[in-house]
Amino acid sequence: MxxxxxxxxxxxxxxxxxxxxxxxxxxxxxxxxxxxxxxxxxxxxxxxxxxxxxxxxxxxxxxxxxxxxxxxxxxxxxxxxxxxxxxxxxxxxxxxxxxxxxxxxxxxxxxxxxxxxxxxxxxxxxxxxxxxxxxxxxxxxxxxxxxxxxxxxxxxxxxxxxxxxxxxxxxxxxxxxxxxxxxxxxxxxxxxxxxxAYNSTCAICRLHHSELLDAAHILPDGHPRGAPIVPNGITLCKLHHAAFDRNLLGIRPDFIVEVRSELLREIDGPMLQHGLKEMNGTELVLPRERASHPDKDRLEERYEEFQSGK
Ligand SMILES: [Zn+2]
Incomplete structure (x- = not known):
């Protein structure tokens, strides 16, 4: 009462x-x-x-x-x-x-x-x-x-x-x-x-401004393995999050970044050049704690989707 x-x-x-x-x-x-x-x-x-x-x-x-x-x-x-x-x-x-x-x-x-x-x-x-x-x-x-x-x-x-x-x-x-x-x-x-887990840093470009960062899901919310756990997440800046979500870039299970080949052939301003093309072949900046690393199985499933979208 x-x-x-x-x-x-x-x-x-x-x-x-x-x-x-x-x-x-x-x-x-x-x-x-x-x-x-x-x-x-x-x-x-x-x-x-x-x-x-x-x-x-x-x-x-x-x-x-x-x-x-x-x-x-x-x-x-x-x-x-x-x-x-x-x-x-x-x-x-x-x-x-x-x-x-x-x-x-x-x-x-x-x-x-x-x-x-x-x-x-x-x-x-x-x-x-x-x-x-x-x-x-x-x-x-x-x-x-x-x-x-x-x-x-x-x-x-x-x-x-x-x-x-x-x-x-x-x-x-x-x-x-x-x-x-x-x-x-x-x-x-x-x-x-x-x-x-990522010390508020983009895992791809090292941008260190939390207001420009997102916690990207590897497998989305609603996917059977899309649980809200740290190994199903990666800290990415807004640009790299959007590029990852739209399969303009992929992350291999060995943590290497791949930029879509059509994009690599394009010529445009500094954002495309430095922000995206130069990230091709670079390695993710991973959390210090191993338990927080992206889960390789989830990355693999997500990477297959990226490849099929090529
Ligand atoms: Zn970034």
């Missing part, structure tokens, strides 16, 4: 919303200053409120600050490069992400803090682990519902998903909500995992 703030605790609620706003300002400042999408937890945890350091990410997952009733943040730990992160499969029939209780006890103080945030409609920050010690911050998110039998809460990862009727949901609404969850959580987390 929904509970509302009373006059008695309005002072507390004021302080609560000041704390949350200060946290969002802190995150905005960090992302703006670094021009990054993901941050090391040490940087995220430099948050100060009234001169006091407050860790925003904690080991246990749910962050509740002493003196405040509602949870402030939640966290999902990182997944190894070749595994699908748990939240990808944890989207419920309501289109929201389902977040497990801390432990088995619904009365645990952390679970109570999330329940309180749900009842009061409080905005939280969600930190999604994309590599060891590195997080993608998503905010504001809201706790929308609780399923006590499954020991989980339903999280809206976008304001457009907040406060919607969860009782009767038709196929259209389910599709819309699932789509929003993908846009706000799944796509950015895949992108962050792949960019982080």
């Amino acid at each position: 929904l509970r509302f703030a009373t006059v008695r605790n309005s002072q507390l609620d004021n302080e609560d919303s000041t704390l949350r706003q200060a946290m969002f300002d802190h995150l905005n400042r960090l992302l703006l200053a670094t021009q990054a999408e993901f941050l090391p937890f040490r940087v995220i945890n430099t948050f100060e409120f009234h001169g006091q350091r407050i860790s925003l990410i904690v080991q246990s997952g749910i962050r509740k600050v002493a003196g405040f009733s509602g949870a402030l943040t939640i966290r999902t730990t990182f997944t190894p490069p070749s595994a699908v992160p748990p939240y990808v499969d944890d989207v419920g029939s309501d289109g929201l992400v389902h977040y497990k209780y801390r432990g088995e006890d619904e009365g645990h103080s952390d679970n109570r803090a999330l329940r309180y945030a749900m009842e009061m409609g409080l905005p939280l920050a969600y930190f999604v682990g994309i590599a060891r010690g590195t997080y993608l911050p998503i905010y504001p998110v809201y706790v929308e519902a609780e399923d006590r039998s499954r020991h989980e809460f339903a999280i809206a990862v976008d304001e457009h998903l907040h406060g919607l009727d969860l009782g009767s949901i038709d196929d259209f609404q389910r599709e819309y909500r699932t789509g929003m969850t993908k846009i706000r959580l799944h796509q950015p987390s895949f992108r962050s995992r792949v960019l982080h």
